[in-house]
Amino acid sequence: MLVAERSAPRTVRHWVMRAVAEAGVGGVSNQVVELLTGELVSNAVVHGxxxxxxxxxxxxxxxxxxxxxxxxxxGAPKAGHPEPTAPSGRGLALVEALSSDWGTRAVPGGKTVWFEVHGEAD
Known part of the structure; x- marks a missing residue:
């Protein structure tokens, strides 16, 4: 558990990337997991x-x-497709485009947003 604050996305990205690297997942899959993890945690900070x-x-x-x-x-987050000049709103569109699968579910006291990336081990 961590507190919804500005440093949370970076902290979580580093933790997830260590776990993924230790498991032998590399290449593009590794980079996609890093990007999408940052997006989901950033959304949790902004919208929670x-x-x-x-x-x-x-x-x-x-x-x-x-x-x-x-x-x-x-709420139930949905991928948006904002205008090119919009300052935000692309995070879940990236999750939708780059993940193998993703979704949301209500949980007691909040929501969970998840994604999966199917890749090749190094």
Whole structure:
């Protein structure tokens, strides 16, 4: 668990990347997991309550990686497709485009947003 604050995305990215690298997942899959993890945690910080809790779970099965980010915010996030000049709103569109699968589910006291990346081990 960590607190929803500005440093959370970087902290979680580093933790997830160590776990993924130790499991032998590399190359493009590794980079996609890093990018998408940062997007989900950033969304949890921005759209969850100030100072709320964020929980991150990583599951690695050979080269397949699943990351789940749970926060105390409500709603069901959807991928948006903002205008090119819009300052934000592209995070879940990236998750949708780059992950093998993704989704959301309501949990007691908040929501979980997850993605999976199916790749090749080094």
């Amino acid at each position: 309550p100030d100072g709320g809790s964020i929980h991150v779970r990583v599951r690695i099965d050979r080269a397949d990686v699943r990351v789940e980010v749970t926060d105390e915010g409500g």
